[in-house]
Amino acid sequence: MPETLSIAVCMSDQVTLSDFIPPMELLASVNQADDPLFGAEINACMPEGVPVRFTIDYMAPKMQPVVAFQGLIEPTINPTMTYRDAIDQGKQFDILWCPAGPLPDLTTLTHRFPEDELEFIRMQAPKARYLMSVCAGSHQLALAGVLSGKRATTNKKFFKLIGMASPQDIEWVPRARWVVDGNVWTSSGVSAGGDMALAFIEHLTNAAVARMIRSVAEVQESAQDDDPFAEIHGLV
Template sequence: MNRSLQIVCMLFPGVTQLDLTGPAQIFSRLPDTELSFAWHRIEPVLTDAGFAIVPNTTLTAAPQADVLFVPGGQGAFELFEDDVALEFLRRQSTGARYVTSVCTGSFALAAAGLLRGKRATSHWASLGLLERFGVTPTAQRVVHDGNVVTGAGVTSGMDFALSLAAEVFSPDVAKRVQLAIEYDPSPPFDAGSPERPEADAAQVEQTIEAMRELRGPLVDRAVDRLSQREIR
């Protein structure tokens, strides 16, 4: 391409930092790529890990994204009531080559009306709620559907970013980045997803129910808001 690849990452209070910083570490090593971290104001944004990240642009000043990226976290559900943030996603998506997310960032995309009729993934605890937006929930680590690329929960952001790098650049570029950051996971336990043999089935059931109670009403209100917008 004739100019730098523009990756625009949306920031918001309550973001799960690894959803953002894992992919950002990979994106930062891609050739001829510029990263923007956008929010309403250029001031520290508190993550769910207790430390803050400072955006380097605003939602109004951000460049047009080639790759639009939304991380997850409970804060993604609070974006449902933020018309400026949702309009930013809609506006950016019209010119983006790829519209992407990790974890519950897919819910922000869905609330903006960008995932209807698409296959998408999210963190397993909330994945089923995507269906209420007219999305096909897909329990895979990384899901590609046209120009929409979504990653599952938190640590899947690394796989998501490498997969996207391979598509945008080449598998060789992605492999070189993987080697450079020594991404060679070997977890001490085999309990990293509900399907793994050491996963606690009771924990899975309780967590899904808790997320349904916490986030289900927020999703339903967002679906209603989106429906009213589409009627207008």
């Protein structure tokens, strides 16, 4: 039987929608292995069939629509569970996915994440199988202590800001589409999250499954070091 991995997408107001919506659609494509129409094609990519499936919860401080970083001009997202409820219930997730949220105060460098969100990440991290961030979502992981002693990357536009506002025991990698250090995966800005999601699918399955999903979504392949934005933003 396939193994089911639970994902918690860690949201709060000012979240960047593209940091998690396209990646979650790509990851959810793995579940098409059970679909009468698409299942045979996906399972044919692996001799024993695709070995994983995903469930996804969209976490937030309250059970009310989460407003994205550009305000109500963008869609809002309905959470499926609050951080406090997950903490109180002792629910453990296999994967944490952290999109960008509010940036730190530009003067004081003080973070603006809800404390429940950071507490949830701290409590989940020791037993989670994978800890993942997109764009400035790495700041959540950094504040929760997850990136200490690790190599990581983030959005190149905010690379220096995130580095200054985070604990100083992190090795920030300026030229990287995404970085893997143990069970911690961090990607560069926004669209890099889809590339990391496809690399993660390949990690859990094989290159053929990832290639098939990539071909349906029409996502061009990128390597981990395909990163022109580091130079554009003067980091290398």
